[in-house]
Amino acid sequence: MDIEVQYIRIYRYCYFRLRDRYRAEDITQETFLRWFASDTYRDTGRTLQYLYTIARNLCTDESRRPHAEALPEDLPTNPDDPLLSLALRSELDKLSQEDRELILLRVVNEVPMGILCKLYGVSRFALYRRLQGILKRLRERLEG
Amino acid sequence: MDRKLKTALDAAFEAPPPEGKAAFLRAHRRRELRPAALLLTQAGYVHWWTWAGSCVLFAGILVLAAGSEPQAVWSGSALTPLLALLAVAESGRAKRYGMEELELACRMPQSSALLARMAAVGLLHLLLLGISAPILSIWGGTGVVQTGIYLLTPYLLTAAIGMELSRRVRGQQGLLACTATAALVCVIGELAQTVRPELYLEEMLPLWYIALAICLAASGFEFVRMIRESEALQWN
Numbered sequence: 001m002d003i004e005v006q007y008i009r010i011y012r013y014c015y016f017r018l019r020d021r022y023r024a025e026d027i028t029q030e031t032f033l034r035w036f037a038s039d040t041y042r043d044t045g046r047t048l049q050y051l052y053t054i055a056r057n058l059c060t061d062e063s064r065r066p067h068a069e070a071l072p073e074d075l076p077t078n079p080d081d082p083l084l085s086l087a088l089r090s091e092l093d094k095l096s097q098e099d100r101e102l103i104l105l106r107v108v109n110e111v112p113m114g115i116l117c118k119l120y121g122v123s124r125f126a127l128y129r130r131l132q133g134i135l136k137r138l139r140e141r142l143e144g
Numbered sequence: 145m146d147r148k149l150k151t152a153l154d155a156a157f158e159a160p161p162p163e164g165k166a167a168f169l170r171a172h173r174r175r176e177l178r179p180a181a182l183l184l185t186q187a188g189y190v191h192w193w194t195w196a197g198s199c200v201l202f203a204g205i206l207v208l209a210a211g212s213e214p215q216a217v218w219s220g221s222a223l224t225p226l227l228a229l230l231a232v233a234e235s236g237r238a239k240r241y242g243m244e245e246l247e248l249a250c251r252m253p254q255s256s257a258l259l260a261r262m263a264a265v266g267l268l269h270l271l272l273l274g275i276s277a278p279i280l281s282i283w284g285g286t287g288v289v290q291t292g293i294y295l296l297t298p299y300l301l302t303a304a305i306g307m308e309l310s311r312r313v314r315g316q317q318g319l320l321a322c323t324a325t326a327a328l329v330c331v332i333g334e335l336a337q338t339v340r341p342e343l344y345l346e347e348m349l350p351l352w353y354i355a356l357a358i359c360l361a362a363s364g365f366e367f368v369r370m371i372r373e374s375e376a377l378q379w380n
Binding site: 004089 | 154158159165168
């Protein structure tokens, strides 16, 4: 596991959960500190699940605190197709928090399906159908 | 999923770069437990009875062999199933005393702990058999390798059957079944050298090699199944 890549991915996950770069970075570092502290925990191939579970729980605790900020407007867009980027962002905002999180984890952070199934406590089939449904809806809205 | 949508999604979820990543990763590193440290830590959790029993059995093998010099090898090999019984009993101790759930709740994966404990016990047994083999070969007048095969085969046979039984039969009955198996292997070993002494001739050595290979494969297979079963429990 490339720790630098995973740091960025966990940070991105926290950022889109909390919508605050400083709090997201704090939570990311707290997640990794907890993982580092578990020095008797041997790598059994479930490190990602371990990291995302900690990050998810910490984000949930953090988002309950009353200082949420809006996502800044100057987010980078796709230079090849800025219109698509803006349209997609607007469609993503219409999705539920959990659906958005699923897209981020599976498509952007490339978390394996097996780990996502355990993270959400659902079967592979159910998760696959849900993911395909969200992507289909996104595609239809963007084309229509 | 089409590439255009994937690229657009990547861009839509692009977060501002983290500022403290490099400093944080430079300052903190994960300390992993090394295999030797794991082995030593887990060896401490092996019941004292297993260590003491192994040493007593080792002394028993030497005493029994010294008292029956021409048949020193057979007398010694008749006791090795009891060594295997100790190892199998240790592997199923948590299950037997209903402490499996407590072990599953620990931070250390149960499969790693079990693997380390069995490695510790197995290494001790291998050492004891390694010391016994040259001594018994001198007393019994057989080659060291040949003696090693006669000692290892009943050990591995008992371990393989014992592990299978302890997976299938739970609790004290499982231990009883393993004890009965060890006793049966002991008796068969003793009987074989009286009823069929030709089995121990040098010409029969290829058959012993095959038997050893089968027992080795069977005990390895059973061990892997036991570890997999504990992994499945962990994530159930």
